[in-house]
Amino acid sequence: MKRxxxxxxxxxxxxGTCYADIQAPPASEYTATRKLGRALSNLIYAVEEVPTSILRWQDMDGNYAGWSVGVVDGFARTFERMGYGFYELVTFWAPTYKCTYRPPYQGSCGRNGLKEYNPWSxxxxxxxELGFQSYYNYSRQQQY
Structure with missing residues (x-):
């Protein structure tokens, strides 16, 4: 009986411990150190918005749009990202957005849960990231 x-x-x-491990709150992956890292990357790599915007606008609307609207949109997004980076650098120690460390700007989700570029929202x-790195799984198998 005792056994x-x-x-x-x-x-x-x-x-009980397994159940407690599974029940992590949704904002648990967002910490002060992640907010500090996000702030530094936004400040350092904000200038990448210009070539990225040029390339995206060229793909959507052609070369003229890329080198006119893309440049203007890229600089606007660069300054906006630098503003968010400075704001997060100053307040990285405090949970400011809805009492969490989440980013204060809204992103758009793409395939596989990865964040994608969306020029309008x-x-x-x-x-x-600029370069030849891809986050999408490509397959040589024929899709049916």
Whole structure:
């Protein structure tokens, strides 16, 4: 009888810790150090918004749009991202946005939960990366 009670207590104790591990709050991945890192990356890499905007506008509307609207939009997004970076650098120690450390700007989610560039609404959490790095899984298998 004592073994059954003891094993039941051990089982419920392990099950309770497993349940507690799964139930992390949604904002638990956003911490003060992540906010500081986001602030520094926004300040340092904000200038990447200009070539990224040029390339995106060229893909959407052609070369003229890329080198006119893309440049203007890129500089506007650069200064806005630098403003957010400075704001987060000054307030990285305090949970300012809805009592959390989440970014104060709204981003747009893309495939696979990755943040994507959207020229009309929102920023990604971190600046875009230039280069040949891809976050999408490409396959040589034929899709049916």
């Amino acid at each position: 059954a009670v003891l094993s039941a207590l051990v089982l419920f104790g392990l099950a 929102g920023f990604t959490e971190f600046p875009q």
